[in-house]
Amino acid sequence: MNIRVSNRVAAGLAAGLCLSVVAGCNTSSNQTPTAGAVRSSGETAPTDLQLLCASKAAEELQVTGGNVLPVSSMPSGENAYQVNLTFDGGQAVCVIDEAGTVQSINRV
Structure with missing residues (x-):
């Protein structure tokens, strides 16, 4: 029992x-996500544009091993996105338009 x-x-x-x-x-x-969260914006860049930014940044910044990863993205002006990137040794910001043209890559 x-x-x-x-x-x-x-x-x-x-x-x-x-x-x-x-x-x-x-x-x-x-x-609701807090400010500073990876996805705090309701709109993010499409995955292919984020990866294109990472690839172009690896080339332009001559990142050893080419391991550049997108960590967040958000709209940047009209028809463009800001993609925040990270890699061993630093971070960068890439601005890319909807057509896939990289407008700028800057270390931060």
């Missing part, structure tokens, strides 16, 4: 834990 009661209690605790985890996920998804 004690084993059955213990199993029921354990099952009840497990079910309660699962429900609290699910409830926690639902409330956190309703939160």
